[in-house]
Amino acid sequence: MSLHPTISSSRVDGTNVYNLAGEKLGAIDDLIIDKRNGHVRYAALAFGGFLGLGSDRFPLPWSMLTYDVEKDGYVVNLDMEQLKSAPRYAEDAAPAWTEDYGRGVYAHYGAAWGV
C-alpha cells in the first residue's frame, strides 16, 4: 500500500483555515495531545483578530479539519453563530483540558467524543 495519510505536527501548525465559503478564518496555532494514548484532542484555531474575534484560541475537534490541497489549508464547517458561543481561551490562558471541558467542546460542534 503506497498511501501515507499522515502529516507532521510542524506542518499543521500555521496552516490556514477556511470556512465553506472559502473565506480565511485564521490558522492552526497548536495541537493538544492526550499524553496517555497519543490522540490529538483538539487543534487550536487562532483568528488573529479577524471577524472581531480577537486573538483568542478556539479548540476544534481534529475530525472537523478537512485538508484542501488547492487551498493548502483546512476547510471547516463553521458558521458565525457556532463561533459566537464556542469555547475559547486567551492565548496565554489555556484551560485545564479536563474530560468535562473536552466533552463540552466536542458537544458544541456535534463531534463524537472518545475517538
Added chain:
Amino acid sequence: MSLHPTISSSRVDGTNVYNLAGEKLGAIDDLIIDKRNGHVRYAALAFGGFLGLGSDRFPLPWSMLTYDVEKDGYVVNLDMEQLKSAPRYAEDAAPAWTEDYGRGVYAHYGAAWGV
C-alpha cells in the same frame, strides 16, 4: 476532575530524550499524525550526531515516551542493540508512512499497533 493529561505539540518538539540510565540521547524533532483519526503515529527522535548515529531520525511509537518531570524530558527504554537495527531515515527523506512501514516500526520495539 482536575486532571489534564494533555500536552501541546509545540511543547513536545524539542523536548530532550533520555535512556533509562539517564543519558541524554537526543530530542524529539517532530510528531507524525494520522490524518484520518488524529492519532500520533510516531515521534521522531533526533540524536544530533550523538553516539555516532548521525542526524538520522528514529521513529518511535508514542507509547514509548514517558515524561519525567525532574528531567523535563522523556525517558525511553532504548538500548544500543535495538537502535543499531532500528528503522531510521534522513532528516530530509521521511518515508512514506505506509501501514507496512508503521507495523515494522511498532514490531521493532514490541509496541502494540493500532492504538
